[in-house]
Amino acid sequence: MANSDNKNRVIIFDTTLRDAEQTPGASLTVREKIEIAYQLAKLNVDVIEAGFPISSDEDFTAVRRIGQEVEGPIVCGLARAIMSDIDRAGEALKGAPKPRIHTFIGTSAHHISMVGKSPADVKQMAVNAVERAKSHCDDVEFSPMDAARTEPDYLHEVIEATIAAGATTINIPDTVGYAVPEQFGTLIRNICKKVPNVDQAVLSVHCHDDLGMATINALAALTNGARQVECTMNGLGERAGNTSLEEVVMAITTRGDYFGLHTQVKTTEIVSTSRLVSRLMGIVVPPNKPIVGANAFAHSSGIHQDGVLKSRENFEIMDPTSVGWTESSIVLTARSGRHALRHRLEELGFKLNKEEINQAYERFVKVADKKKEVFDDDLMAIVEDEIRDIPARYQLDYLHTVSGTSTVPSATVRLKIDGEDDVQESAWGDGPVDATYQAIKTAVKTDVKVKEYGIRAITSGAEALGEVTVTLTDAEKNEAKGRGVSTDVIEASAKAFLDALNRLTIKQTIPKREPTV
Numbered sequence: 001m002a003n004s005d006n007k008n009r010v011i012i013f014d015t016t017l018r019d020a021e022q023t024p025g026a027s028l029t030v031r032e033k034i035e036i037a038y039q040l041a042k043l044n045v046d047v048i049e050a051g052f053p054i055s056s057d058e059d060f061t062a063v064r065r066i067g068q069e070v071e072g073p074i075v076c077g078l079a080r081a082i083m084s085d086i087d088r089a090g091e092a093l094k095g096a097p098k099p100r101i102h103t104f105i106g107t108s109a110h111h112i113s114m115v116g117k118s119p120a121d122v123k124q125m126a127v128n129a130v131e132r133a134k135s136h137c138d139d140v141e142f143s144p145m146d147a148a149r150t151e152p153d154y155l156h157e158v159i160e161a162t163i164a165a166g167a168t169t170i171n172i173p174d175t176v177g178y179a180v181p182e183q184f185g186t187l188i189r190n191i192c193k194k195v196p197n198v199d200q201a202v203l204s205v206h207c208h209d210d211l212g213m214a215t216i217n218a219l220a221a222l223t224n225g226a227r228q229v230e231c232t233m234n235g236l237g238e239r240a241g242n243t244s245l246e247e248v249v250m251a252i253t254t255r256g257d258y259f260g261l262h263t264q265v266k267t268t269e270i271v272s273t274s275r276l277v278s279r280l281m282g283i284v285v286p287p288n289k290p291i292v293g294a295n296a297f298a299h300s301s302g303i304h305q306d307g308v309l310k311s312r313e314n315f316e317i318m319d320p321t322s323v324g325w326t327e328s329s330i331v332l333t334a335r336s337g338r339h340a341l342r343h344r345l346e347e348l349g350f351k352l353n354k355e356e357i358n359q360a361y362e363r364f365v366k367v368a369d370k371k372k373e374v375f376d377d378d379l380m381a382i383v384e385d386e387i388r389d390i391p392a393r394y395q396l397d398y399l400h401t402v403s404g405t406s407t408v409p410s411a412t413v414r415l416k417i418d419g420e421d422d423v424q425e426s427a428w429g430d431g432p433v434d435a436t437y438q439a440i441k442t443a444v445k446t447d448v449k450v451k452e453y454g455i456r457a458i459t460s461g462a463e464a465l466g467e468v469t470v471t472l473t474d475a476e477k478n479e480a481k482g483r484g485v486s487t488d489v490i491e492a493s494a495k496a497f498l499d500a501l502n503r504l505t506i507k508q509t510i511p512k513r514e515p516t517v
């Protein structure tokens with residue numbers, strides 16, 4: 001291995017901002033991506049795959065800004081084995097202190113026939129791509145896409161040729177989630193055994209969870225010689241998702257006796273990272289999700305509760321605080337001043353300018369009036385709800401709803417569209433939320449459909465802030481998630497709808513992506 005100074009160290013390559021961003025409906029803004037990247041740096045991942053620069057201007061900007069602003073990890077941009085893709089990635093990473101270009105091409109018989117090339121042509125394209133990437137930076141990763149279904153002898157040839165061309169990391173993707181652990185482990189072992197120059201690159205894996213085996217396949221690869229794992233927070237990603245960062249890291253950490261490996265991840269940052277990603281992507285973590293699910297450390301049966309009290313180790317293989325589970329603390333009340341708010345927001349990792357602090361403070365005072373005690377989670381929700389860098393085409397100016405057991409629910413909304421004059425409409429519906437949505441749809445003259453609607457309390461108690469997430473789809477099957485936060489769930493619903501509508505407007509301008517690694 002290239003990192004032979006420490007052969008048991010596993011490199012954690014986070015692709016939340018690239019692969020998980022391809023989750024249907026996910027639509028992170030550049031600012032949200034940067035916020036997640038700062039948290040990933042705190043989590044101390046080794047590599048952040050920040051986007052696919054050629055795919056959109058937003059991705060290009062995200063890769064460029066994260067590469068230049070976020071200190072610590074290597075910042076990586078994805079590129080197909082096409083010169084214009086690679087040059088665009090190179091341009092995005094220009095000036096970044098630790099750039100990496102990740103280029104890929106399909107090597108399975110299925111992918112080769114799809115592009116109408118011969119295996120020899122594809123191998124040459126891979127070599128050309130690596131050489132071109134090398135002209136931009138030294139750190140080059142190559143992925144033979146769909147490696148798990150690639151004929152092994154050919155796979156070995158492609159790996160040998162791309163390492164000879166200068167690839168410093170070779171990633172073996174199970175692009176479609178087809179692999180099973182023993183077979184996948186054998187594939188990795190054979191690469192280590194049969195590719196003569198394999199010691200000049202780090203071997204990586206990228207697994208998908210279509211059969212629920214993304215984590216175990218990644219671990220099987222590690223026990224057979226791989227030393228980089230590509231993974232995402234909360235296991236998000238295309239289709240059923242990727243290897244989940246928290247699972248693979250905590251498996252390595254908790255079962256160090258078995259694996260004999262380690263990472264440099266700061267595990268106490270896991271839960272905050274999970275929450276941030278969940279909130280910004282609008283995808284709730286299932287309660288039974290290992291490590292980061294709400295029930296992951298809850299013990300419900302009486303016997304277990306008693307057992308935990310007597311000796312935690314009886315029933316807990318991990319200490320919840322080691323992954324960052326802590327009690328949410330009261331930090332601020334209505335009497336807290338602007339200075340206290342700014343201080344706390346800085347501690348929470350927000351980088352806000354003066355105007356944004358003022359905006360956040362106004363909103364904080366309103367919430368604190370209604371809610372009395374404002375927790376960290378509330379503050380984060382307020383700031384993320386208030387401060388967005390997306391062009392707000394549609395803004396809520398006024399909302400009035402009527403509902404009850406003996407009245408037809410109705411709503412009146414007044415919106416600002418493109419900052420222009422107010423548009424006002426009324427409508428009725430099955431309930432106040434439906435009536436509000438009908439009124440907004442009439443006001444903006446759209447036929448979008450609500451695909452999903454979800455609501456949850458940010459902190460506990462009846463006066464908690466409610467967070468609504470809404471997924472909207474349009475006639476062209478574009479999809480966008482929006483979120484809104486308020487102590488009033490109808491208002492939160494209206495804001496979430498408008499946020500989704502604003503994001504959908506951006507989505508409609510972005511070309512659809514082809515499948516990737």
Ligand code: MN
Binds near residue numbers: 019175242516
């Ligand atoms: Mn993938």
